[in-house]
Amino acid sequence: MLATAEEQPKKEDHMPGVEARNFDSPDETRTPDKTKIEVVRMSGATVGRMRLEPGWRWSECVKPVVGGEKCQVRHLGLVQSGTMHAVHEDGTEVEIGPGQAYVIEPGHDAWVVGDEPVVGFEFESQTAEVYAKA
Numbered sequence: 001m002l003a004t005a006e007e008q009p010k011k012e013d014h015m016p017g018v019e020a021r022n023f024d025s026p027d028e029t030r031t032p033d034k035t036k037i038e039v040v041r042m043s044g045a046t047v048g049r050m051r052l053e054p055g056w057r058w059s060e061c062v063k064p065v066v067g068g069e070k071c072q073v074r075h076l077g078l079v080q081s082g083t084m085h086a087v088h089e090d091g092t093e094v095e096i097g098p099g100q101a102y103v104i105e106p107g108h109d110a111w112v113v114g115d116e117p118v119v120g121f122e123f124e125s126q127t128a129e130v131y132a133k134a
Contacts, residue, residue: 015043023049033061048128052118057111075104082118086110
């Protein structure tokens with residue numbers, strides 16, 4: 001049975017089977033203090049690249065933009081370079097370095113360790129959409 005014109009998928013609704021994007025041409029860039037978040041959107045997913053400068057701490061650099069006592073977004077990502085330390089309100093804490101994947105649940109603070117910027121990628125679409133956004 002053939003679909004009617006109304007039932008046919010619209011060309012603009014079609015998602016490609018394969019898609020690649022370059023962070024050098026992001027859809028959006030956010031720059032709170034000591035923070036650079038570059039966001040690319042593709043096929044219903046959002047990915048963020050973050051660069052956190054030495055001296056960066058969520059409670060000092062992002063909290064003034066978004067409010068709250070602790071970061072309230074879930075992070076799923078990978079650190080490419082640098083080292084970050086995260087402390088959750090449940091008492092757990094972890095140091096995350098190059099090549100390490102991570103999950104950080106809402107209710108945490110985090111900061112850059114040492115003199116090297118942290119460069120990492122966020123794969124949780126909702127987090128990439130809202131993190132460090134006023």
